[in-house]
Amino acid sequence: MHQSEQDHALVLESRTVLPTDHGVFTTCAYTFGNVTHVAMLMGDPAQAEAPIVRMHSECLTGDTLGSHRCDCGDQLEAALQAIAAEGTGILLYLRGHEGRGIGLAAKLRAYALQDDGMDTVDANRALGLPDDARDYTAAAEMLRHLGIPTVRLLSSNPAKAEALTSLGITVADRVVLPVLDRPENSHYLQTKRRRMRHDPLAGRVSVQEDTFPVYRTLAEHPEIVAQLAQSADGFIAARGGDAEFVSGEADRTHLHRLRAAVDAVVVGATTVTRDDPQLTVRAV
Numbered sequence: 001m002h003q004s005e006q007d008h009a010l011v012l013e014s015r016t017v018l019p020t021d022h023g024v025f026t027t028c029a030y031t032f033g034n035v036t037h038v039a040m041l042m043g044d045p046a047q048a049e050a051p052i053v054r055m056h057s058e059c060l061t062g063d064t065l066g067s068h069r070c071d072c073g074d075q076l077e078a079a080l081q082a083i084a085a086e087g088t089g090i091l092l093y094l095r096g097h098e099g100r101g102i103g104l105a106a107k108l109r110a111y112a113l114q115d116d117g118m119d120t121v122d123a124n125r126a127l128g129l130p131d132d133a134r135d136y137t138a139a140a141e142m143l144r145h146l147g148i149p150t151v152r153l154l155s156s157n158p159a160k161a162e163a164l165t166s167l168g169i170t171v172a173d174r175v176v177l178p179v180l181d182r183p184e185n186s187h188y189l190q191t192k193r194r195r196m197r198h199d200p201l202a203g204r205v206s207v208q209e210d211t212f213p214v215y216r217t218l219a220e221h222p223e224i225v226a227q228l229a230q231s232a233d234g235f236i237a238a239r240g241g242d243a244e245f246v247s248g249e250a251d252r253t254h255l256h257r258l259r260a261a262v263d264a265v266v267v268g269a270t271t272v273t274r275d276d277p278q279l280t281v282r283a284v
Contacts, residue, residue, distance in 0.1 A: 009033060010141045022084040025091075030145070032138035035096045039142050040080075043088025046147040050172040052089040053151040054079035055139050055160055057097030060104060068184035069111065078177040079154050081253070090148065092139050100124075101133030119191040131196065136160065140167035156199040157192075178260075180281070218261040225258055237274075256283035 011031040018027040018040065025040040045051035056079060062072030076091075083089035099107025106129060113123035121131050143151065143164075150170040153161050154177055161171040176199050181189050192198040218225060229247035230236050247255075259265055260281045271277060 010138070010145060012145065020080065022080040028142075028146075030138070030142050032141055035138070037095050037138050037142065038093040039146065040083075040091040040093065041089075041146070042083050045088050045090050048088055050150045050152045050170075051148060052083060052086055052154055052175065053143070053148070054083070054089075054091045054154040054177075055136060055164075056091060056093050057100070057134060058093065058095045060098060061107075068182050069188065070185055071179050071182070071189060074179045074182075075177055078179050082154060082175075082177065090143075090146065090151075092142055094134075094136070094139060097134050100131070101135070102127075102129045114188075119195070120188055121191060121195050132159065136163040137167060140164060140169050143169055158197050158199075218258065223262075225262065227255060227258055229255070253283045256281050 009032055013029040013031055013036065015026065015028045018025045023042060025042050028039045028041070030037050030039060045053075054075075056076055057072070059070060059072035061067035062070045062074075063076050066073060079091055083091060098104045099110065102110070102124065106127060109127060110120065110123040110129075113126055114120060118126060124131055143149075148169075150172050151164070152173040152175055153164065153171050154175050155161065156176045158174070161174050164171050189198070193200050228236060229251060231247070259279070265279045267277065267279065
């Protein structure tokens with residue numbers, strides 16, 4: 001399906017539904033400039049005044065292979081969770097953006113330089129490559145086709161908001177996803193904050209705090225919260241005493257939001273010996 005003359009380079013290739021861990025998304029494949037991108041929609045974003053939108057740059061290593069050198073996989077999961085929690089929104093998966101637009105092979109060469117002590121910016125420059133080569137024209141064209149002139153952008157990168165604005169899309173607000181640093185990517189993320197204007201970790205506004213104010217309330221007031229996992233048929237543990245798989249994914253996400261909001265987690269000795277729990281915040 002070809003667009004108007006103004007949007008002649010944009011082609012809607014297909015439209016279908018995609019059931020995921022976070023719910024069912026209407027999923028569109030768009031080709032722009034010989035590259036195919038994906039738009040995942042939940043609800044009816046065109047009816048919202050400013051739906052939440054995540055422009056997610058393709059990252060094979062982080063999104064698919066589970067690499068901890070970046071936070072791309074964590075950001076992707078957090079964005080889908082945020083859209084599902086709000087009930088409406090869009091995730092634009094932008095292909096051709098590997099390594100901030102330098103390509104997979106060059107990104108891995110840059111990783112090798114980082115292994116020798118360079119940061120992500122200096123590694124790109126040592127290879128004769130730009131700090132960030134991404135272009136967001138396809139994202140703006142997709143949003144226009146979907147009838148979305150105004151967005152609330154899920155991003156810690158002000159350059160993304162500036163790029164959309166320059167392309168005619170109004171960014172009513174920029175919301176930072178609540179993804180914490182890992183030991184393996186902390187230096188990389190600090191470099192982006194120090195040298196590429198990304199928002200600092202401190203003072204972030206969590207989209208989940210806005211969507212679920214109960215977690216913010218718990219974080220701001222002295223509370224003791226009792227949490228119990230229970231199976232659909234009323235059991236809190238298996239016959240052997242372990243409770244590792246009693247609850248489902250939604251319950252574990254809720255539990256991790258509670259953990260993120262409190263100062264300490266207290267469990268019984270039997271839980272420690274039977275389950276050996278990590279008691280960390282991982283799902284949010």
